[in-house]
Amino acid sequence: MSILFSGRAAGASSRQIHPLQRWLMFWVQHLRQCIGSLGELWRTPLASLMTIAVLGVSLTLPTTLHLLVKNVQSISGSFTQAAEISFFIKDDATDTQISTLVTMLSADPDIEQVRFISKSDAMAEFQQVSGFGQALQLLDDNPLPHVILVLPRHTQPQAAEQLRRRIEQERIVDFGKLDIAWLERLDAILLLMRQAVLAIALLLLTAVLLIIGNTIRLSIINKKEEIEVMKLVGATDAFIQRPFLYTGVWFGVFGGLLAFLVVELMVWWLEGAIGQITDLYQSHFTLMTMSFSEFLALLLLSVLLGLAGSYISVSRHIRAIEPSGP
């Protein structure tokens, strides 16, 4: 398109070309600039590597913390037994009353599982576990109450607490006991950790944004001469910007991959040590690594950061460079 010379068909449009071909050429152009900016990174390997390393390391920390939270959550998730509620039955309750209650509770939609432990069962278990076997036989009658153990369907502290209060209303129930204090604490700690991860991640990502912006700014200044010439021969700002934006994207891609590799390496390294600890506690805990969707999210975040960082500086600095004279 020529503004000055209406008769003069300028540029590639001067030839009669199919729209599809023009559309293809547009993408060929993009691809060329995309690969070109990769070559540009290759030409300044040290500076590029440093920027990529900064990006990678900055992303590693939030990613690691995220994995940590995820693993702790999975551990706390396996402690659903902890939310078990014990209901102690009054001494004067009859067997029918108890069995009615058990049936009723089994049908309750909020309850996952109900287990009845009779006085005598409890005594037998206590004798076995406590080591007071001989001494207990001296007792005239069994002092232990009947107990109904209830496993709530919803194991969150509030839901469990609500259920406890509701069932406590039953006539034959003396009182219910739910040890939720430590569950609440664990939840609070997890929440704190998640918020800390978010705050740290935000800080680091801001830093990354600024670092990439600055790196791109420097490379724009380095190419001031070239940009001026391009402007003088009729390049639009968008055309000049594109290679720098692609550079940001490449920083993102490589930085994200680096972060992924570092995290995987760290997990692999820690796995042995964690295995030893869990062996000592005789539990079967396997460290959860990054899932594929998490990997993609990390990469996407990293690419977006690179793009945003370069956009911030490109949009200001390329506009500012104007040729000073022929």
Add this chain to the structure above:
Amino acid sequence: MLTFDQVSKSYPGGFIALDRISFELAKGEMAFLTGHSGAGKSTLLKLISLIERPTSGRVLINNVDLKRIRRSQVPYIRRDIGIIFQNHRLLMEHTVFDNVALPLVIEGFTGKEMVKRVHAALDKVGLLDKVRCLPETLSGGEQQRVGIARAVVNKPPLLLADEPTGNLDPELSKDIMRVFEAFNQVGVSVLIATHDHSLVARMRYRTLTLKQGKMINDGLLQYEEPL
């Protein structure tokens, strides 16, 4: 083709670079723009290539008032004007081919068509054999000719040159001028700013002379043999 209508340009601080300049360059005409350094030659070229805007008056190219041109349209204007620089302004890390192809790449050319045009432009300036060289390995005159090839590769109707022979010896200057004449003969309007009076007088083209921002001569320059 190119019209200046009472154009003035003053800079902050009160310096008047151009003072009510009026002239017209016809389609297919070739003219020189002379004057001492600081007379306003560069400013005049800057107004045409939209690097600067006039303080008052109108600059028209092909009857389009450049005042109408928005910032975002400036690149498209520059694609219609071939500009040749005194210090040639080549990209030193890129080959001769890449330098000449730059305006075509910007306009979206690819593949064979681009190669064909670059080779045609380099052929016109006689540098087809240097297509893979880096500009650094070329002589001053050759570098200037690469600059010319870049300016004409997309066949602009108007060609501006700012001191194209500034650093060259008379023999090379003559060669460069012949290249310009060749383009002029195929219908391109050419405006060459230079302070090389002897060259201007010998070539016998219309000459616009600036002195302290004013136009003091428009027409053939009388050549006076130095005593």
